Amino acid sequence: MLQERRRGSFIVLEGGDGAGKTVQARLLCSALRRRGFDIHATAEPSKSAVGRLIRRSILEKHKVSPESEALLFAADRSLHLTSEIRPALSAGKTVVCDRYMYASFAYQGPQGVDLKWLRTINRFPENPDIAIYLDIPPEVGLKRIKRKKSVMETFDLQQRVREEYCKLVGTGELVAIDSNRPVREVADDIVSMVTEKLRIPK
Numbered sequence: 001m002l003q004e005r006r007r008g009s010f011i012v013l014e015g016g017d018g019a020g021k022t023v024q025a026r027l028l029c030s031a032l033r034r035r036g037f038d039i040h041a042t043a044e045p046s047k048s049a050v051g052r053l054i055r056r057s058i059l060e061k062h063k064v065s066p067e068s069e070a071l072l073f074a075a076d077r078s079l080h081l082t083s084e085i086r087p088a089l090s091a092g093k094t095v096v097c098d099r100y101m102y103a104s105f106a107y108q109g110p111q112g113v114d115l116k117w118l119r120t121i122n123r124f125p126e127n128p129d130i131a132i133y134l135d136i137p138p139e140v141g142l143k144r145i146k147r148k149k150s151v152m153e154t155f156d157l158q159q160r161v162r163e164e165y166c167k168l169v170g171t172g173e174l175v176a177i178d179s180n181r182p183v184r185e186v187a188d189d190i191v192s193m194v195t196e197k198l199r200i201p202k
Helices: 021-034 049-058 066-090 101-111 115-121 138-144 155-170 183-197
Strands: 010-015 039-043 094-098 130-135 175-178
Touching: 010 021, 010 101, 021 039, 021 094, 021 183, 039 066, 049 066, 066 094, 066 101, 066 115, 101 115, 101 155, 130 155, 130 183, 138 155, 155 175, 175 183
Parallel strands: 010 094, 010 130, 039 094, 130 175
Antiparallel strands: none
């Protein structure tokens, strides 16, 4: 009998804009690869047609209603799961994702969208093995952004986003790490947290 392939691990990094998620995701992938893990790095919005629409139009040019945002992100997430995340996990790969469903709760919730409805339209996602929230004051995060800011990158919204993320930390859905520190210190803490949670040899 063929031995069943072991499911891979699913790691999510969350945080407000400028928190350093993309850099930290890259450093985490490198650290895990050095330990011999087969990594699948991904992000939301994804590379799907819906994800490309979100990146090119919704975030950069046209602010739509928060309900429309939520539905678009949920549609992209569904495609992301079926085309990338679940196949990679089934193949035994470790998936590291820059943003996931928690971003919908944190970003659309403060814009007046009912949280129960947000959870309903996101009831299908694969639960991560560990979801880390990189916490940073919004004024610091926004100052880090050198490119043209998206429609989501305003101080008022980022402040409310931080509050929503902290609520998710309080419920135990996310684990917080202080990201208002040197990049390497934050990276070391993330690797320590992941190796402990997933019982990876150091």
